[in-house]
Amino acid sequence: MRYLLAMIILLVQSLFFAAAKPLDYYFSDSITFNQNIAKPSDVLGYEVGQWHVRHDQLVQYLKVLAQQSERINIETIGYSHEQRPLILLTISNKSQLDNIESIRKQHLARLNDSSKDSSGPAVLWMGYSVHGNEPSGSNAAMLVAYYLAAAQGAEIDHLLDNTIILLDPSLNPDGLARFAQWANSNRGMTLSSDPQHREHVETWPSGRTNHYLFDLNRDWLLLQHPESRARIAKFHDWKPNVLTDFHEMGPNSSYFFQPGIPSRTHPLTPDENVKLTDMLANFHAKALDDEKQLYFTQESFDDFYYGKGSTYPDINGSVGILFEQASSRGHVQETINGTLHFAQTIKNQLTTSLSTFSGVVKHKAQLLNYQQKFYGEANKLAAKEDFAGYLVAADGDQQKFFAFLELLKQHQIDAYPLTSDYKSFKAGDVFIPFEQPQYRLVKAAFSEQKNFKDNTFYDVSGWTLPHAFNLPFESVKSTRALKLGADVWREPSARQQSELANGYAFAFAWQQFNAPKMLNFLLKNGIEARVALEAFSAKTTVGIHKFKAGSIVIPAGLQRNEKWLEILNQAQSKFNVGISSIQSGLTSDGIDLGSRFMRPVKSPKVLLVGGEGVSQYELGEMWYHLDRHIELAPSIVEQTRLSQVSLGEYSHIILVDGNYSELTEQLNNKLRSWVKEGGVIWGHKRGAKWLVDNQLLKAQTISRQEMSEQFDTKQLSYKDRDHLSAKQRIAGAIFATKMDLSHPLSFGLQRELLPVFKNSTWLLKPTEQPFLTVGRYLDKPQLAGYAAPENVVKIANNASVIAHRLGQGSVIAMTDNPVFRGYWYGTSRVVTNTLFFGRLLTEQGR
Known part of the structure; x- marks a missing residue:
């Protein structure tokens, strides 16, 4: 019996270790090792x-x-x-x-x-x-x-x-x-x-x-x-x-x-x-x-x-x-x-x-x-350039600006602060010179090249960093007219915020990148808040202050948390977003604080659809954005489990790029009913396509097939197939869109121009119904990276963002991924606004 057991053990071991290779399998016999x-x-x-x-x-x-x-x-x-x-x-x-x-x-x-x-x-x-x-x-x-x-x-x-x-x-x-x-x-x-x-x-x-x-x-x-x-x-x-x-x-x-x-x-x-x-x-x-x-x-x-x-x-x-x-x-x-x-x-x-x-x-x-x-040879090459470097503007958002400059700093790229205004650039904006050891990397990071010797790409062809952060920039031929600090840029210490005391109401601007994170913190701590759908000017402790549309107002009379003022002080210190103390509900210009255009905002509860068929990259990018930049924990639910979930627990559902063909008709009806009862659903790329195909989004599309078929293939030989494929796809390029700044989904954006990252040829057509097309590509939209001229012409003037009400809820779609690889700080604001203001849309899709 003992012998039989030993034989069984030896047999199992021989099978189990069949793939095991000793050290001499990997190394030559000529190598000796210290035992x-x-x-x-x-x-x-x-x-x-x-x-x-x-x-x-x-x-x-x-x-x-x-x-x-x-x-x-x-x-x-x-x-x-x-x-x-x-x-x-x-x-x-x-x-x-x-x-x-x-x-x-x-x-x-x-x-x-x-x-x-x-x-x-x-x-x-x-x-x-x-x-x-x-x-x-x-x-x-x-x-x-x-x-x-x-x-x-x-x-x-x-x-x-x-x-x-x-x-x-x-x-x-x-x-x-x-x-x-x-x-x-x-x-x-x-x-x-x-x-x-x-x-x-x-x-x-x-x-x-x-x-x-x-x-x-x-x-x-x-x-x-x-x-x-x-x-x-x-x-x-x-x-x-x-x-x-x-x-x-x-x-x-x-x-x-x-x-x-x-x-x-x-x-x-x-x-x-x-x-x-x-x-x-x-x-x-x-x-x-x-x-x-x-x-x-x-x-x-x-x-x-x-x-x-x-x-x-x-x-x-x-x-x-x-x-x-x-x-x-x-x-x-x-x-x-x-x-x-x-x-x-x-x-x-x-x-x-x-x-x-x-x-x-x-x-x-x-x-x-x-x-x-x-x-x-870096400085010698820099001296041969047609210009000396780039000016980059903060554009009213110091936090996003600092994130951009901190990224450059990690790559050992030097930037120098302006000490006085120059043209449209303000003191505190920066100049990034070519003449520095990282000359080539500066040139690569700011490149807007559109055509190359070989236009076939394994990965992206455009990644212009200031476009990703939605920061205005321009080249400068000479530094003679610039007044610059002697030392390279270093992030300043957080500004000491003034202690908030009694006031009629309190308000903060939506332009700072941390503002949504701070709002979510306040809402989770029981603070009652309103968003101003139109601009107003109000008397504060430091004089009359103009608040843009999208500003967040916290009326003192609505607060029920006994520690609400303590929470406000904690928030502005933690997120480095200043809060103004407003002295009266009667404003000197624009809407008053009790206006019907002051709408309540609620903390979102987000369901993020994942699982087989969904792009794990784009789901991860969305998860990362919600977690890191809003401090919001989405509930990630696989498609196969979605029918088992009570959708009424959630305020928002997000469909990133993916194949949603496995969703049943019964579930489609369930989602449609959830929206009509007050839910907000977002989709981008194929997530947006699903919304159109299932008649939640009232829009027309241009398919990938239609984009591909515009290329003449009659005279091509077999060896031309890679070249054709390179022309038919957009491997990753940057396009310019124009946003409706009066729309709640654009709150916090400083310019109509919003660069987007595009790596798909699927398109949304602008709606004939007014007020639904929030963003559209410009007439000449290509900013950086390669796209075939035929595709560029086809993309021009089509929609980038469409949004409308459906029953009591809202449907919002974007042709492109707003949080691509985590560094598209500019377009990320659109999906962020969806979370807080998506319920405020007024126009029904027809």
Whole structure:
């Protein structure tokens, strides 16, 4: 019996560990290791690739390495949204680690002084798995760290003598943890390679994204998340010569490394950068040749958008390199190239990590010289420009303005405050000069280029930062007429707010970005508030003050909370939005405080529809906006559960971009009844399309098919298909709309012009009925980024926002995503206004 039991155990183990690969599978027999340094299996309890490593296990192992090896320093540079540590290893020989701060300063000093020789170690940043469900990178990071900590011999000594290696083992800890849980939970003792097996088909949302369902590989420029902000701070502390970015792609592919398609490199990236990338590619090719692994280069991927991990370095004097490994999306999967094991995907990532080391050491001098030249020639290139830089206006919203400038500051872009007015710009606005080390990044961040050598884009083609923040800006030919502060802009301390005492009423403007967050705070604390639908002037403790439409009024006589005045003082201090004390209900101009145009506002309760079919990115962006910028917790409900929910509990329902075809006719009727009884429903992109298709929104549309069919295809050959596809789509460009500033959905906007981000060709037509079209595209709407002329003409003068009453409720639709990637502060105001003022619409749709 005991013998039989032992045999059963051995059989189970043989099946269970069939995919396990020992250390000698990953490393050549020629490499010897220090046996006093723990192998991954010593800490994990299993071989690398046998299970998907959890983030906590990854951190645990790397901490053990740092304790055991004199070659490694480890630090926590921040925390993810879910409070997982963002760790960074600094790896070199002991002598250099002992003097690491001095070496760092010397490395940076060379960039600002071309007279200094370009000797010293090269700096590499090795970054893994920014997409959590592309885990081969983070699993390979353990092996890379082990090699650097424990390998022995002349080769590793030469590497460590000539480099400082910054190893970021998990660019997205929350996503990695989510996917590891998925893959491990669905793994059997006998592995299934069937692509249809649950292990290989994640449910919504996938582990690709971070906590708020953002793609962190699009956040390097936008810096909306703690993972990105921590990384960029360290990036600029070091300014590495090379940064690697390890990804995965579809299982039926092979292995990709840059350079990508040559014509799809951003024009601001120096040609020498591409040559250096190509030079390093020879090392990757040889290493993969030796392993008899399939690979490709110079196709599929571009190097254009500077917000990605492999491209952000290119505009900052580094060489960014993208690696893409065919994914097993689990532990083993059948592909067109045979059975793909997780261990093989890890090994390929290890192989190209080591080949990167070889290439950098071999060409260290060229990499150091290139980076020094990149920064050394910045001012010379700036002097050749037709203008000196950009003026940017606060436009009445200091909080949004400061958020914009703080973003630039994190990218080490210098801005100088105006000390006196200049044309339409006011003292306190800023000038951003070209002549500074970040000249190229300034040019990229403000670019309004519309056409390029190759108009095919893997990602967005326009990302002009001041447009995203809806801030007026213009180029300036010369600084001679400008009066500027001597020091670069620094965010001032919060202004001390005056203590509020007794008054007839209190009011604050809606223009400040924090005003909605403050209003929601007040409403949740029982404060009764009104919104002024028209402007008025009133006597305050500091004289007559003009309040614009959208201002929030808090009548003293309506308050029931005994601590209401204390709450007001707390609010204006917390949110840095000034509150005025009004002395009388009789105004000197405009509506009085008891007017019927002073309408009650209520705290919204939002249902955000999610689940399979809904874009996890756009749902995450909306969730992030509501949570971060309004401090409002939406109830996220999957489509499959919506029929079980009592809709009467909610004031608002939001449909982001997605496929809502699974919603039943019975549920459609339920939603329509909910709106007619007083609910407010918002939809954008395909969410708006659903509102039209189900006759909640009284509007006509222009379909994607109609947009595509306007292109003549009669004379095209097979090779023209990619070019046609590039023309038919809008990969991501910026368009100008004109908003009706008198409409409640526009409250807080300072200008009729509102830039929007557009990555869809679906359109709403303006309504023939007056007062329903809140915003429409201009006659010449293209502001930045590529769009085919045929599409631009078709978009012109169509609707961007339509809103009307339906019964006692309201239906509001927008053609574009107002909270794209979290940094579109300008258009986000439209959806914010929907939450607080959506019930105030008066015009019924017919």
